[in-house]
Amino acid sequence: MTDQPWIALTRDISPALEHCELTHLERAPIDLARAREQHEAYERALAELGCDVRRLPAGDDMPDSVFIEDTAIVVDEVAVITRPGAASRRGETAAVADALAAHRKLVRLDAPARLDGGDVMVVDRALFVGRSERTNMTGIRQLRDALRRYGYTVQAVPVRGCLHLKTAVTSLGDGRLLINRGWVPADAFAGYELIDVDADEPFAANALRVGDRIVYPTDFPRTRERLEAAGMDVVTVPADELAKAEGAVTCCSLVFRA
Numbered sequence: 001m002t003d004q005p006w007i008a009l010t011r012d013i014s015p016a017l018e019h020c021e022l023t024h025l026e027r028a029p030i031d032l033a034r035a036r037e038q039h040e041a042y043e044r045a046l047a048e049l050g051c052d053v054r055r056l057p058a059g060d061d062m063p064d065s066v067f068i069e070d071t072a073i074v075v076d077e078v079a080v081i082t083r084p085g086a087a088s089r090r091g092e093t094a095a096v097a098d099a100l101a102a103h104r105k106l107v108r109l110d111a112p113a114r115l116d117g118g119d120v121m122v123v124d125r126a127l128f129v130g131r132s133e134r135t136n137m138t139g140i141r142q143l144r145d146a147l148r149r150y151g152y153t154v155q156a157v158p159v160r161g162c163l164h165l166k167t168a169v170t171s172l173g174d175g176r177l178l179i180n181r182g183w184v185p186a187d188a189f190a191g192y193e194l195i196d197v198d199a200d201e202p203f204a205a206n207a208l209r210v211g212d213r214i215v216y217p218t219d220f221p222r223t224r225e226r227l228e229a230a231g232m233d234v235v236t237v238p239a240d241e242l243a244k245a246e247g248a249v250t251c252c253s254l255v256f257r258a
């Protein structure tokens with residue numbers, strides 16, 4: 001038994017990271033050693049916040065495996081294993097499913113469903129799911145069918161101009177969302193308090209809440225000021241190297257109650 005309240009599954013950075021999928025960014029050289037240092041700093045931050053961090057190995061043939069969030073949706077009752085939208089990423093789910101089987105009953109999405117975990121924002125029992133280049137309506141319906149029996153609602157939200165829903169909006173807890181309204185319609189989130197990213201920091205909407213703290217990239221100081229002004233306890237991590245692979249802080253872990 002662990003006395004840590006959360007498990008954080010992470011995954012090694014593949015030596016093939018430079019061949020990662022890219023949708024909205026130009027390919028830029030990635031310094032693998034620097035990416036690994038930053039990833040370790042991220043894991044240390046999660047451990048300091050009370051997570052039992054468990055890192056899965058990466059395959060040489062899985063350039064994007066570090067972005068483990070895309071492979072599963074984990075709620076208290078069940079883990080839904082996704083069918084990632086990029087064909088190159090479908091091999092990533094097997095090892096994650098094996099690891100999650102020790103903690104949750106598993107449900108799997110089936111073809112022709114396509115769904116990336118980066119498109120799924122869980123706010124208590126409400127799930128918002130981006131209809132994006134990676135996630136289709138079949139995927140959203142299958143997720144809804146898998147979770148309805150546990151009392152979760154699943155609402156589709158259109159995403160334009162960025163990779164995933166959570167590139168555009170993430171939950172800060174206590175009914176607050178951090179949002180870039182340029183990429184997602186704000187009226188999908190009626191009833192929530194919206195905090196806008198700074199206009200000069202379009203990629204700043206991806207924040208990871210763990211307990212009552214926010215894990216957040218060092219790269220967005222203006223938006224960070226807004227979070228702190230709203231009373232949030234922000235823990236910064238360096239994340240610019242994996243950002244070149246179109247990843248952010250939520251993408252690199254699956255955090256769930258032990």
Ligand code: CIR
Nearest residue numbers: 020021067118245246247251
């Ligand atoms: C991809 O395009 O699939 C990866 N290069 C980046 C995935 C980032 N994942 C996420 O935001 N959840």
